[in-house]
Amino acid sequence: MLEALVIAGMVAAPLGSAALFLPARPHERAAGAWAALWRVILAVAGSAVLAAAAAGVLYLLKATQDNVIIGGTAVALACLIWLPVTRNWSPRAHLCWASSTLLFTVYLVYALEWTFASHLGAASTAGGVLLWCLEVVAALMCCAYLWELCDALGTQRWHRRRPPLDPRRRVPTAMLRAVVPRPGSAPPLVSVHVPAHNEPPAMVIDTLRALLRLDYPRVQIVLIDDNTDDESLWRPVESWCRRHDVTFKHLQNWPGYKSGALNYALRHLTHPDAEIIGVVDSDYQVGPQWLRECVPLFADPWIGFVQAPQDYRHWRHARYYRRLYYSYKYFFAVSQPSRNERDGAIFAGTMGLIRRVALDELGGWDEWCITEDAEISLRLLRAGWSGMHVEESGGRGIMPLTFEALKGQRYRWCFGGIQLLRMHWKSLLPGVRTRGNHLSAGQRLSYLSGALQWYGDLLGLLFLIFLLAGAANMATGGGQLFRKLTVFLVATVPVLILLGLLRAIALLRRSTGASWRDAIGAFFIWQSTSLVVARASVLALFARKAAFLRTPKTSERTSWWHALRANWAETVLALFGAAGIAGALTRTSTLSGPLLAGLLVVPTLGMAAAPFNSWAARRAALPAWLRERRDTEYRRDRRAFAVGIATGGAIAVGAVAALAIVLMLTGRLSTGPNLVRPMQPPPVTTTTPAPSLTPASTPTVTPTATQTVTPTATPSPAVSPASPTPATGTATPTGTPTATSASRPPSSSAPAASGNR
Numbered sequence: 152m153l154e155a156l157v158i159a160g161m162v163a164a165p166l167g168s169a170a171l172f173l174p175a176r177p178h179e180r181a182a183g184a185w186a187a188l189w190r191v192i193l194a195v196a197g198s199a200v201l202a203a204a205a206a207g208v209l210y211l212l213k214a215t216q217d218n219v220i221i222g223g224t225a226v227a228l229a230c231l232i233w234l235p236v237t238r239n240w241s242p243r244a245h246l247c248w249a250s251s252t253l254l255f256t257v258y259l260v261y262a263l264e265w266t267f268a269s270h271l272g273a274a275s276t277a278g279g280v281l282l283w284c285l286e287v288v289a290a291l292m293c294c295a296y297l298w299e300l301c302d303a304l305g306t307q308r309w310h311r312r313r314p315p316l317d318p319r320r321r322v323p324t325a326m327l328r329a330v331v332p333r334p335g336s337a338p339p340l341v342s343v344h345v346p347a348h349n350e351p352p353a354m355v356i357d358t359l360r361a362l363l364r365l366d367y368p369r370v371q372i373v374l375i376d377d378n379t380d381d382e383s384l385w386r387p388v389e390s391w392c393r394r395h396d397v398t399f400k401h402l403q404n405w406p407g408y409k410s411g412a413l414n415y416a417l418r419h420l421t422h423p424d425a426e427i428i429g430v431v432d433s434d435y436q437v438g439p440q441w442l443r444e445c446v447p448l449f450a451d452p453w454i455g456f457v458q459a460p461q462d463y464r465h466w467r468h469a470r471y472y473r474r475l476y477y478s479y480k481y482f483f484a485v486s487q488p489s490r491n492e493r494d495g496a497i498f499a500g501t502m503g504l505i506r507r508v509a510l511d512e513l514g515g516w517d518e519w520c521i522t523e524d525a526e527i528s529l530r531l532l533r534a535g536w537s538g539m540h541v542e543e544s545g546g547r548g549i550m551p552l553t554f555e556a557l558k559g560q561r562y563r564w565c566f567g568g569i570q571l572l573r574m575h576w577k578s579l580l581p582g583v584r585t586r587g588n589h590l591s592a593g594q595r596l597s598y599l600s601g602a603l604q605w606y607g608d609l610l611g612l613l614f615l616i617f618l619l620a621g622a623a624n625m626a627t628g629g630g631q632l633f634r635k636l637t638v639f640l641v642a643t644v645p646v647l648i649l650l651g652l653l654r655a656i657a658l659l660r661r662s663t664g665a666s667w668r669d670a671i672g673a674f675f676i677w678q679s680t681s682l683v684v685a686r687a688s689v690l691a692l693f694a695r696k697a698a699f700l701r702t703p704k705t706s707e708r709t710s711w712w713h714a715l716r717a718n719w720a721e722t723v724l725a726l727f728g729a730a731g732i733a734g735a736l737t738r739t740s741t742l743s744g745p746l747l748a749g750l751l752v753v754p755t756l757g758m759a760a761a762p763f764n765s766w767a768a769r770r771a772a773l774p775a776w777l778r779e780r781r782d783t784e785y786r787r788d789r790r791a792f793a794v795g796i797a798t799g800g801a802i803a804v805g806a807v808a809a810l811a812i813v814l815m816l817t818g819r820l821s822t823g824p825n826l827v828r829p830m831q832p833p834p835v836t837t838t839t840p841a842p843s844l845t846p847a848s849t850p851t852v853t854p855t856a857t858q859t860v861t862p863t864a865t866p867s868p869a870v871s872p873a874s875p876t877p878a879t880g881t882a883t884p885t886g887t888p889t890a891t892s893a894s895r896p897p898s899s900s901a902p903a904a905s906g907n908r
Contacts, residue, residue, distance in 0.1 A: 342428055
């Protein structure tokens with residue numbers, strides 16, 4: 152019976168996923184009883200089609216009549232059970248979610264049963280159970296990404312989503328006055344804070360000039376120079392601010408990093424009449440309409456913060472920067488709208504506005520967390536305030552211009568996300584609202600899943616260990632380590648991997664407008680930062696503080712050697728993966744070798760993408776005005792980053808090699824050198840499918856594991872594992888996105904939206 156359910160899920164999931172990405176006609180009317188009834192009718196009809204397809208395939212495979220009925224009924228019931236939860240989605244999004252979760256469920260049940268039925272010895276069985284536990288975690292992360300995917304593409308009626316405004320329309324001043332409900336009152340005073348550290352003076356002055364052009368009647372601009380050690384960098388900015396009536400303060404040896412500087416500005420430099428605090432990074436060119444479009448949202452007295460998406464400029468001139476741009480955009484195009492619908496959006500550190508009274512009530516910015524932006528939004532929501540994400544791009548900044556800078560940024564985002572989880576995990580557990588915790592179930596889920604998704608990259612690294620152990624065991628003549636394979640497990644693995652990859656890339660392309668080539672490149676940018684994110688996710692569990700890795704934007708060297716040296720840990724793991732693929736292909740007489748080699752391809756390419764992306768970023772042509780800034784930008788914290796990442800890389804590579812060897816030796820000691828023997832039927836009595844569905848013997852296979860990706864910005868989408876003997880992966884976006892990791896963006900996770908500094 153379980154074999155029939157696996158086949159039914161393998162038929163329904165690809166069909167349900169494909170339907171989601173077919174072109175859809177825009178619905179003029181998504182609200183009302185008739186629209187809701189029509190969605191239910193179409194969902195039921197689609198469920199019947201998927202059930203019929205599953206039953207038809209089982210019939211063609213000559214399954215027994217009982218198994219044909221069971222497979223078709225399971226698909227239909229899975230689709231109908233989810234109807235009350237997904238009633239606001241399009242029928243296609245509903246079918247994608249229901250069929251995919253069915254495949255995850257039946258696969259995990261079948262894999263666990265076969266782990267115990269394989270009888271490979273106590274140590275191998277224990278390893279197989281551990282592998283299964285990792286697959287369960289990976290499946291849950293995949294479901295979190297899949298929910299965002301279906302929510303973003305399938306929601307028919309958004310309750311909290313404001314459609315983009317016409318850029319030619321000027322918001323009337325009367326709407327601005329409505330924020331302050333006093334007769335004859337003026338629009339609220341907005342104090343915009345611009346923190347800077349070791350920035351090129353010309354870039355900072357350009358940012359301030361753009362702020363002076365804001366089409367808003369009452370603005371205070373405050374520039375806080377945070378511990379810049381080179382006086383030649385901040386003195387020109389101070390002089391310019393003095394001439395243009397911009398508040399300026401240079402802080403020397405001031406604690407707290409960016410949040411410490413923002414607290415100083417809030418308490419000592421902000422005008423006493425300011426009602427709204429804005430935060431803009433020092434590399435952003437703000438559009439004149441930003442405040443006019445966002446301030447009216449504060450007319451709702453419970454809106455605590457408003458966040459516009461982060462956006463970037465000068466990214467079209469090189470292929471690497473185009474792919475990096477799309478990897479950032481995923482979080483704000485998919486994750487933020489979905490979370491905003493549950494009032495679970497995050498404050499992203501730049502291009503955001505906060506109600507001052509709310510910020511004062513909470514004591515300002517917390518200086519213990521290096522992603523102070525995401526942390527303050529969680530505290531605001533917990534205190535009973537609401538947040539709002541808008542889709543208009545209010546300004547554009549500069550992306551990290553080297554791959555090493557991107558790794559430093561992802562490290563900081565991940566470390567801060569885990570810090571947030573450590574300090575606030577009790578508030579995020581399921582429970583009722585209390586006086587001290589006003590978080591709803593949807594808000595708790597948004598922040599909890601956003602923080603946990605950072606562990607997708609660590610999970611992918613663990614799967615890589617299982618894969619390398621299996622490949623080494625196979626190359627040295629060993630047998631199966633953790634679980635025997637059946638034809639159903641062998642068939643499910645590639646289905647899960649291909650389905651996940653296609654879903655992640657197709658969603659990225661559809662949500663950002665990227666070409667297929669750029670979408671694949673963005674996917675591997677998520678993958679290529681997985682090692683540094685995995686390291687940060689472990690260290691953040693034990694360390695209370697981390698080096699504040701500000702993001703250097705450029706570097707001067709362009710050779711392959713420097714790219715390999717800067718990413719030597721990823722390069723070594725890519726070589727391990729290539730050796731594992733070669734070792735697995737020594738067993739081409741059965742399906743075991745090619746399957747294991749195929750499973751190693753994605754994580755190996757993900758690691759190899761790190762030096763490639765580093766080289767591509769270094770050789771990409773830059774406009775002259777960016778090249779002139781290389782010297783000052785490259786100096787920022789490069790030594791701290793290089794030392795920290797090198798140490799973590801050495802530990803990671805050593806751990807992967809050691810654990811792979813231990814797993815291989817443990818399996819061989821417990822099962823003996825020769826395990827190629829006929830399979831024993833499982834002891835559990837089940838309805839036996841037709842002979843064509845249950846092979847008499849099974850190929851020898853070494854267990855394996857797959858990688859996960861997390862958008863970034865993010866946050867990361869990801870390749871998420873869910874496989875049997877070989878731990879498999881399904882790529883499901885995310886927003887992070889990373890191919891599981893629930894790979895990044897952005898990685899994806901709440902901190903994935905933090906600012907570039």
